[in-house]
Amino acid sequence: xxxxxxxxxxxxxxxxxxxxxxxxxxxxxxxxxxxxxxxxxxxxxxxxxxxxxxxxxxxxxxxxxxxxxxxxxxxxxxxxxxxxxxxxxxxxxxxxxxxxxxxxxxxxxxxxxxxxxxxxxxxxxxxxxxxxxxxxxxxxxxxxxxxxxxxxxxxxxxxxxxxxxxxxxxxxxxxxxxxxxxxxxxxxxxxxxxxxxxxxxxxxxxxxxxxxxxxxxxxxxxxxx
Amino acid sequence: xxxxxxxxxxxxxxxxxxxxxxxxxxxxxxxxxxxxxxxxxxxxxxxxxxxxxxxxxxxxxxxxxxxxxxxxxxxxxxxxxxxxxxxxxxxxxxxxxxxxxxxxxxxxxxxxxxxxxxxxxxxxxxxxxxxxxxxxxxxxxxxxxxxxxxxxxxxxxxxxxxxxxxxxxxxxxxxxxxxxxxxxxxxxxxxxxxxxxxxxxxxxxxxxxxxxxxxxxxxxxxxxxxxxxxxxxxxxxxxxxxxxxxxxxxxxxxxxxxxxxxxxxxxxxxxxxxxxxxxxxxxxxxxxxxxxxxxxxxxxxxxxxxxxxxxxxxxxxxxxxxxxxxxxxxxxxxxxxxxxxxxxxxxxxxxxxxxxxxxxxxxxxxxxxxxxxxxxxxxxxxxxxxxxxxxxxxxxxxxxxxxxxxxxxxxxxxxxxxxxxxxxxxxxxxxxxxxxxxxxxxxxxxxxxxxxxxxxxxxxxxxxxxxxxxxxxxxxxxxxxxxxxxxxxxxxxxxxxxxxxxxxxxxxxxxxxxxxxxxxxxxxxxxxxxxxxxxxxxxxxxxxxxxxxxxxxxxxxxxxxxxxxxxxxxxxxxxxxxxxxxxxxxxxxxxxxxxxxxxxxxxxxxxxxxxxxxxxxxxxxxxxxxxxxxxxxxxxxxxxxxxxxxxxxxxxxxxxxxxxxxxxxxxxxxxxxxxxxxxxxxxxxxxxxxxxxxxxxxxxxxxxxxxxxxxxxxxxxxxxxxxxxxxxxxxxxxxxxxxxxxxxxxxxxxxxx
Numbered sequence: 001x002x003x004x005x006x007x008x009x010x011x012x013x014x015x016x017x018x019x020x021x022x023x024x025x026x027x028x029x030x031x032x033x034x035x036x037x038x039x040x041x042x043x044x045x046x047x048x049x050x051x052x053x054x055x056x057x058x059x060x061x062x063x064x065x066x067x068x069x070x071x072x073x074x075x076x077x078x079x080x081x082x083x084x085x086x087x088x089x090x091x092x093x094x095x096x097x098x099x100x101x102x103x104x105x106x107x108x109x110x111x112x113x114x115x116x117x118x119x120x121x122x123x124x125x126x127x128x129x130x131x132x133x134x135x136x137x138x139x140x141x142x143x144x145x146x147x148x149x150x151x152x153x154x155x156x157x158x159x160x161x162x163x164x165x166x167x168x169x170x171x172x173x174x175x176x177x178x179x180x181x182x183x184x185x186x187x188x189x190x191x192x193x194x195x196x197x198x199x200x201x202x203x204x205x206x207x208x209x210x211x212x213x214x215x216x217x218x219x220x221x222x223x224x225x
Numbered sequence: 226x227x228x229x230x231x232x233x234x235x236x237x238x239x240x241x242x243x244x245x246x247x248x249x250x251x252x253x254x255x256x257x258x259x260x261x262x263x264x265x266x267x268x269x270x271x272x273x274x275x276x277x278x279x280x281x282x283x284x285x286x287x288x289x290x291x292x293x294x295x296x297x298x299x300x301x302x303x304x305x306x307x308x309x310x311x312x313x314x315x316x317x318x319x320x321x322x323x324x325x326x327x328x329x330x331x332x333x334x335x336x337x338x339x340x341x342x343x344x345x346x347x348x349x350x351x352x353x354x355x356x357x358x359x360x361x362x363x364x365x366x367x368x369x370x371x372x373x374x375x376x377x378x379x380x381x382x383x384x385x386x387x388x389x390x391x392x393x394x395x396x397x398x399x400x401x402x403x404x405x406x407x408x409x410x411x412x413x414x415x416x417x418x419x420x421x422x423x424x425x426x427x428x429x430x431x432x433x434x435x436x437x438x439x440x441x442x443x444x445x446x447x448x449x450x451x452x453x454x455x456x457x458x459x460x461x462x463x464x465x466x467x468x469x470x471x472x473x474x475x476x477x478x479x480x481x482x483x484x485x486x487x488x489x490x491x492x493x494x495x496x497x498x499x500x501x502x503x504x505x506x507x508x509x510x511x512x513x514x515x516x517x518x519x520x521x522x523x524x525x526x527x528x529x530x531x532x533x534x535x536x537x538x539x540x541x542x543x544x545x546x547x548x549x550x551x552x553x554x555x556x557x558x559x560x561x562x563x564x565x566x567x568x569x570x571x572x573x574x575x576x577x578x579x580x581x582x583x584x585x586x587x588x589x590x591x592x593x594x595x596x597x598x599x600x601x602x603x604x605x606x607x608x609x610x611x612x613x614x615x616x617x618x619x620x621x622x623x624x625x626x627x628x629x630x631x632x633x634x635x636x637x638x639x640x641x642x643x644x645x646x647x648x649x650x651x652x653x654x655x656x657x658x659x660x661x662x663x664x665x666x667x668x669x670x671x672x673x674x675x676x677x678x679x680x681x682x683x684x685x686x687x688x689x690x691x692x693x694x695x696x697x698x699x700x701x702x703x704x705x706x707x708x709x710x711x712x713x714x715x716x717x718x719x720x721x722x723x724x725x726x727x728x729x730x731x732x733x734x735x736x737x738x739x740x741x742x743x744x745x746x747x748x749x750x751x752x753x754x755x756x757x758x759x760x761x762x763x764x765x766x767x768x769x770x771x772x773x774x775x776x777x778x779x780x781x782x783x784x785x786x787x788x789x790x791x792x793x794x795x796x797x798x799x800x801x802x803x804x805x806x807x808x809x810x811x812x813x814x815x816x817x818x819x820x821x822x823x824x825x826x827x828x829x830x831x832x833x834x835x836x837x838x839x840x841x842x843x844x845x846x847x848x849x850x851x852x853x854x855x856x857x858x859x860x861x862x863x864x865x866x867x868x869x870x871x872x873x874x875x876x877x878x879x880x881x882x883x884x885x886x887x888x889x890x891x892x893x894x895x896x897x898x899x900x901x902x903x904x905x906x907x908x909x910x911x912x913x914x915x916x917x918x919x920x921x922x923x924x925x926x927x928x929x930x931x932x933x934x935x936x937x938x939x940x941x942x943x944x945x946x947x948x949x950x951x952x953x954x955x956x957x958x959x960x961x962x963x964x965x966x967x968x969x970x971x972x973x974x975x976x977x978x
Contacts, residue, residue, distance in 0.1 A: 056878065058877075058878065079880045079881070079882055080880060081880070082878060082879060082880035083879060083880020083881070084880065088878050088879075093871060093872075093875075094875070096598055096601070096602075096872055096875070097605075097872070098598070098601035098602050098604065098605045099597065099598055099601055103594060103597055103598070103601075106594040106597075107594040107595060107597070107598050108879060109594075110593070110594040110595060111594075111595070111879050111880060111881065112879075112880075116594065
């Protein structure tokens with residue numbers, strides 16, 4: 001595994017048109033080594049989700065350098081990277097509603113070219129093995145997030161991007177989910193970038209990047225996909 | 226901001242959904258209004274036409290002689306209520322006029338009206354004063370005396386029979402109206418399904434808003450009230466334009482119907498006034514309220530019981546089987562239509578269940594997770610779009626059935642007409658001319674070696690004894706019985722029917738007569754011709770489409786000498802001989818300078834044109850219904866898939882290429898629409914069978930062969946593919962836009978499984 005998973009220098013991103021441009025990310029620089037973890041903090045609209053979208057190739061930066069796994073972002077095959085090396089976890093709705101939890105994990109593993117035989121194992125590891133045949137609307141929010149983590153780890157990721165993964169959960173469930181995330185991240189040795197409002201959760205990461213000063217009080221209106 | 230405006234704000238955020246809903250309502254209203262107006266106009270026109278030619282009673286002379294003014298005077302003096310009816314075909318005209326005496330008709334007042342002129346002036350269209358009609362230079366003229374049989378006793382020289390010489394086209398008109406009525410009921414059903422699906426979609430789109438309002442203390446009853454108010458408001462906006470559009474549609478199509486009426490009744494009888502807006506508006510508002518209120522009107526327990534009963538498809542199968550048995554056994558039209566409704570309900574309920582089971586089985590059987598996801602998503606789509614899919618299925622089935630019926634009818638009618646008009650020319654024998662003179666000339670001058678073929682046709686009335694009751698029947702006598710009739714297709718026959726008919730050993734009956742009196746080849750009929758009673762075997766049953774009257778075909782040699790011939794003609798294929806040679810010779814023999822000679826090909830063309838126009842409306846209406854259902858599925862599919870956009874974008878996050886996602890979406894939309902078409906096929910075939918083999922015989926006495934047209938199935942399949950393609954392309958546009966993350970409050974919007 002490469003020593004430096006991620007290197008960002010002078011990254012800029014703004015939204016809007018020629019008349020009204022709203023800067024979201026300005027001269028952002030940071031690094032993440034393999035198996036390292038980084039928390040992105042900041043108010044709503046500070047650019048956490050935008051940065052995560054850039055880091056998985058769903059959006060392009062306006063300027064700056066981004067090197068991922070030693071490759072310049074302009075040369076990266078983002079589809080292949082997302083399919084095989086980058087796992088993304090959102091606050092909610094990470095699962096296909098028409099598939100059981102196990103089939104969701106199988107789908108994600110198969111897209112990444114990983115064996116389906118280990119899918120049940122990941123659900124077991126996350127303590128929801130007994131719910132494998134349930135559908136997303138038949139389990140709790142915490143169990144859904146655990147299933148989302150199972151999907152991510154089933155693809156053997158090199159980097160996990162988590163956007164408020166515990167944001168919609170109660171404290172106890174959020175702690176459980178966070179425990180699972182950090183434990184498995186440590187066990188598998190993948191990198192983790194976590195966007196959160198929660199200082200306690202952020203403190204569990206090796207580094208914290210506060211985006212509040214980057215674009216304070218700006219709401220880009222962009223969230224999700 | 227009130228709760229109501231909060232609910233309405235959904236359409237501010239999603240204006241296209243609101244526009245789609247309004248568009249659907251407008252189109253549904255226009256379509257139903259169009260059919261309603263057309264049916265009302267057709268019914269009023271037919272009713273007016275039938276009133277004037279209604280089958281009544283007439284007086285005939287026992288000796289078969291033509292009636293005269295002296296007979297009228299004699300019978301009036303005997304105290305009978307009579308009205309003279311003089312049918313005249315003026316020189317140089319192709320339409321008859323009817324001379325009547327309104328003063329003489331006064332004695333019928335207070336009873337069933339014999340002839341209602343609705344205050345119309347008698348301008349010869351077709352009625353005129355009898356004195357004026359008698360003064361016209363006529364090619365043909367015949368006097369009838371219509372009688373009220375309860376007003377006195379007849380002397381022995383006269384008898385009362387049915388008045389059936391008027392162009393009795395009532396059943397053909399009824400057939401047409403039955404088509405339109407059945408169509409309008411089916412369209413109303415499809416419209417109801419579409420409105421219901423739009424309503425349910427607007428509900429599912431706003432579940433989060435309802436949940437929020439509930440948390441804010443707004444009662445569910447109040448939310449429902451707001452929803453009804455919203456729909457009624459929308460209806461108020463769309464109903465009137467829809468009704469206006471429907472009226473325009475009806476008027477645009479009415480021209481074709483007017484031509485049909487003209488063809489049937491020899492006169493313009495089409496009623497175009499009375500475009501009422503009230504009835505369509507009431508029906509649409511009631512339908513709208515019904516489809517919205519059905520959840521509150523039917524107790525939840527009953528709805529749950531219904532859902533449980535249909536979980537394994539049992540209820541739909543039961544309805545289908547019960548409907549099928551009813552259709553098979555139905556002895557009257559009402560029962561038959563009820564059974565068809567049951568069958569359609571069963572088929573409609575069965576389709577979503579079938580697709581759901583199919584998708585679930587295929588998902589389970591798929592080893593590949595992506596394929597499993599695809600089938601699971603297909604199942605969701607089928608369940609969520611069940612109502613518009615059923616509407617599309619029923620529309621496709623209806624179009625398929627009507628198309629098969631019409632094409633079969635046209636093909637059969639064309640074939641039948643080809644047999645009936647197999648001679649090149651048709652020559653009328655003038656009134657008072659002697660047909661036998663022409664027979665003698667033709668026998669002498671048109672030998673077989675000339676390649677000429679001809680026969681003489683004599684028409685009149687006979688009495689058929691049916692279970693001791695005498696009934697008038699048309700007589701169609703031919704001589705010689707030769708090549709012009711011997712290749713007619715017979716529905717059933719006994720050995721060597723044409724040879725035996727030529728030898729005077731029996732008669733043939735038309736299908737209507739056979740159906741009505743359960744006659745078959747080999748049975749005997751008791752026939753009275755000019756007072757002479759004959760008992761003859763039935764040698765065959767021949768098809769006789771579009772004309773409701775019972776008819777008996779026999780060799781002209783069997784007619785008694787004093788048989789009253791109402792009409793006489795010759796069918797001639799002159800072979801090598803020039804037709805002008807024949808007409809000139811006969812003209813000289815009959816001392817009639819201008820003979821009526823018709824080219825049979827032009828008659829055939831004219832007849833085909835009339836039938837084409839008859840079915841043009843049915844075709845147009847079924848196609849419009851199909852377009853409505855297709856647009857509905859298109860809009861609903863688009864709106865519903867938009868709510869699933871997040872999950873398709875999730876695939877992009879997981880590294881699936883955008884082309885791959887688009888192809889998945891496209892194949893989903895195509896498979897859904899093609900499934901509806903595939904499942905419409907058996908329903909359409911069943912409906913075709915019901916139309917040609919059950920409804921037609923029950924309603925009109927004649928059936929049509931069950932012909933299927935696979936080429937048209939392919940056309941419908943192409944249309945279904947087009948609908949799927951349009952949904953796919955609309956979604957492609959959506960894929961490029963940011964997807965809204967589904968909410969997790971309550972039931973996940975767009976996250977149904």
